[in-house]
Amino acid sequence: MPRQAQRRCDRCGCSLSQYNSDSLCASCARSQPRQAHFLPFVPEHVWTDTEVRSALGDWDFSRASRLIRLRSGLRQEDMAQLTGMSQSFLSMLESGNRRLTNIDKIIEFLTGLGVPAELVALPLPHAHGPARQAPQAPFAGDADPSLPWTSARMVEALNSAVGGSSMNRRRFLTASGIALTTFVNAWDTAEAEPLTRAAEGSQLTGDLLDALQRTTDSLRTMDASDGSGTLTALGNSHLQFLRHLLEETSYDEETGRRLAAIIADTATQTGWFVFDSGDRDRPLSYLYAALRAAKASQDVRLGAGALSYIAIHGYSTGAPHHAVAAAQRARDRVRHLGAPALEAMLLTRQARGHAKLGERQAALTALGRAAELCAQGRSEHDPHWLYWVNEGEIHGQTGSCHLDLGDPSSAAVSFTKARQALNPADHRTRGLFLSRAATAHVEQGDVEAGAAAAHEVLDLAAKLRSARLDSHVADMIHGLRRVAHSPYAQDVLERHAAMPAAGSRT
Numbered sequence: 001m002p003r004q005a006q007r008r009c010d011r012c013g014c015s016l017s018q019y020n021s022d023s024l025c026a027s028c029a030r031s032q033p034r035q036a037h038f039l040p041f042v043p044e045h046v047w048t049d050t051e052v053r054s055a056l057g058d059w060d061f062s063r064a065s066r067l068i069r070l071r072s073g074l075r076q077e078d079m080a081q082l083t084g085m086s087q088s089f090l091s092m093l094e095s096g097n098r099r100l101t102n103i104d105k106i107i108e109f110l111t112g113l114g115v116p117a118e119l120v121a122l123p124l125p126h127a128h129g130p131a132r133q134a135p136q137a138p139f140a141g142d143a144d145p146s147l148p149w150t151s152a153r154m155v156e157a158l159n160s161a162v163g164g165s166s167m168n169r170r171r172f173l174t175a176s177g178i179a180l181t182t183f184v185n186a187w188d189t190a191e192a193e194p195l196t197r198a199a200e201g202s203q204l205t206g207d208l209l210d211a212l213q214r215t216t217d218s219l220r221t222m223d224a225s226d227g228s229g230t231l232t233a234l235g236n237s238h239l240q241f242l243r244h245l246l247e248e249t250s251y252d253e254e255t256g257r258r259l260a261a262i263i264a265d266t267a268t269q270t271g272w273f274v275f276d277s278g279d280r281d282r283p284l285s286y287l288y289a290a291l292r293a294a295k296a297s298q299d300v301r302l303g304a305g306a307l308s309y310i311a312i313h314g315y316s317t318g319a320p321h322h323a324v325a326a327a328q329r330a331r332d333r334v335r336h337l338g339a340p341a342l343e344a345m346l347l348t349r350q351a352r353g354h355a356k357l358g359e360r361q362a363a364l365t366a367l368g369r370a371a372e373l374c375a376q377g378r379s380e381h382d383p384h385w386l387y388w389v390n391e392g393e394i395h396g397q398t399g400s401c402h403l404d405l406g407d408p409s410s411a412a413v414s415f416t417k418a419r420q421a422l423n424p425a426d427h428r429t430r431g432l433f434l435s436r437a438a439t440a441h442v443e444q445g446d447v448e449a450g451a452a453a454a455h456e457v458l459d460l461a462a463k464l465r466s467a468r469l470d471s472h473v474a475d476m477i478h479g480l481r482r483v484a485h486s487p488y489a490q491d492v493l494e495r496h497a498a499m500p501a502a503g504s505r506t
Helices: 026-031 044-048 050-057 061-072 076-083 087-095 103-113 151-162 169-174 176-189 206-226 231-248 253-276 283-297 300-316 320-337 340-356 360-375 391-404 408-421 427-443 447-461 467-481 487-498
Strands: none
Touching (some): 044 050, 044 061, 050 061, 061 076, 076 103, 151 231, 176 283, 176 300, 176 320, 206 231, 253 283, 253 300, 253 467, 300 340, 340 360, 391 427, 427 447, 427 467, 447 487, 467 487
């Protein structure tokens, strides 16, 4: 009788007992974050605790971590999941064997735990003198998410996004990690004032709003087919006109909410244009403005849409725990709506965050549920702007997760399915998934298949204007250089070298 192959733990690689039917060893299973429909969180009452406030005020992050954990009833594993830091580092931090001094790590720590901005004076990276600085507001002007969610604040958020604000952008971006948690929490819990304006200006009409929504939809279609290219400027111009209407026209509450909905949709889309053009900092200001406008519109689906792009920003810029948190919070708010396509999309964003964190089971569970919801088809409650969620998208995101989890064989299978099911007109998404498919084929040793996919990617890259796709092409080419001895790879490399530089197309 042939001997059964030894199974190994998916996480640490140790041998599994024949009596263990799980994919993880006992030690790794115990260290898995507790699965629930929401992330572990720090209750609000913790921030009123005198000792916690004192520790944060003293920048004693060792004592603060221990107190916050104990007051919240959390494990160190939960704290690690929230902050993105390892459990071993947090253990040494709490015992006094390690210190938290790096500005980026401090912001990650504060962000993940949701520490209210007013409790900690953020450090100035290049300041001299004593370590503690005089209290500094981590946000400038009306961009502070803790301020009331009024129409005036929404206008200021739009000003910040399109460059019309005097706000110190560097300070805002430095604090953007804190802003993520604060904005998400405020969007979920804050009360928005009614949007009514009895101005002397012209009455805002439904026909004009219809036309404005069609403009936003057209920009979205152009982006899907041709890439972001110069769409950022068009999106900014559209936002400026919408802002003008918000300030200068008359409208009742229902019309005002509809105007805010178009602003939320446009700000989210423009933030995506900025991100796709290669800018990793500015998109958040658009997405925060979108959250404010979504709150004013009272359409929770638009807020969830903005959070989905915040999730993409998170897992694409080294903050995958932000992606998980944003997607889960959005899912909590839309689950009761009966919008399967919307929830499926959010689950794929959450899965990408889990995969980047190396949380295999959590990623696969989210993807499985996303596939189930997608198979239900769209409902009347799914937003019109979510037309691109289909079986191909689910397979493509599944392939991306497998690639992040180090499983190129499964990734290649999923990308093949995605290719068969994707909308042929969605050229950029096709290019992105094909570039990852090429990488998956090469990593599993099938250079010929990888090169074939790479040639298709280069065909698309020559027509599209997307810095994001160009970045994926660069990663794909880097992988092919490792197998440059293959004639298939050499053919792709020579073709790529002869193509115009990406900058001349974007």
